[in-house]
Amino acid sequence: MKYPARQANRMKIGVKVSRSDYRQMLELRPEAIEFSLEEKDLNGDWVADLDLDFLFLDLVVHAPVLFENGVLVDIVAEDRELRKRSLSAVSKTFALADVLYESGYFRNIPVVVVHPGGIAKQAIEIPRKRLIESMEKVLSGIDSTRCICTLENMPQFYWYKAALYNANIFKAGEEITEVLKHLRLKLCLDLCHAKLYCNYNKLDFSGYIRSMAPYTRHIHASDARGVSGEGLQIGEGEIDFKSTLTIFKHKDLAIVPEIKDGHENRGEKFKIAIERLRAIAAELT
Secondary structure (H helix, E strand, O other), X not given: OOOOOOOOOOEEEEEEEOOOOXXXXXXXXXXXXXXXXXXXXXXXXXXXXXXXXXXXXXXXEEOOOEOOOOOEOOOOOOOHHHHHHHHHHHHHHHHHHXXXXXXXXXXXXXXXXXXXXXXXXXXXXXXXXXXXXXXXXXXXXXXXXXXXEEEEOOOOEEEEOOEEEXXXXXXXXXXXXXXXXXXXXXXXXXXXXXXXXXXXXXOOHHHHHHHHHHHEEEEEEOEEEOOOEEEEOOOOOOOOHHHHHHOOOOOXXXXXXXXXXXXXXXXXXXXXXXXXXXXXXXXXX
């Protein structure tokens, strides 16, 4: 199955995959795939068995969010051992992304998505300096010409173990731009996270998105409602996707749906999301 050569400087619609379901998700004919990694994937032994039969996909690799014991990966953890282990997982993600790229199946150097951490039951102050120092350690061990490192913006609250926790860093626009400028990194813009944050803080969502656009290299798309309604189907929440995506219509980046339970029933919810995003993108051309 071959895809037509894509045009530059336009949005591509992708899909999130795991190493076990990527072939199934390719039935949705994405233009990009985002490998959502688990800790057990980081040894990379599965890459040799990768089976892709076309060469026009953009590659995105998402660092693990959880360790196998269910503990959140946290690169700004107060606990130094947890922070060290988390940084190791992120560093291994970059190494694996390079191995995936070397497989020859992908057209671009990988975009790597990293969560900033800072999730806790309590609302606590985490110094930006800690995030900057942690990412500097990771970046010192990679070849920045062979990947595009992005940090993902956080919502006000974060669902973990079926409960709402506080996201304590990398939410406010000024904070995000300061960190990105200092580290010379790009942003994985999660539209749902942004909307939930703006709703809680009574901020103008459109203005927030426009301020993030110059730094954005990858987009996670799901709808949102209120301050905790996360991962909703495209068009079933409060985000005006047409006006939002207009901001990015001439940018060379991928948009990947993150719909709750999207992998179930052969990715049926992802299919709906992709169809809706494609329809919106067609209106913007």
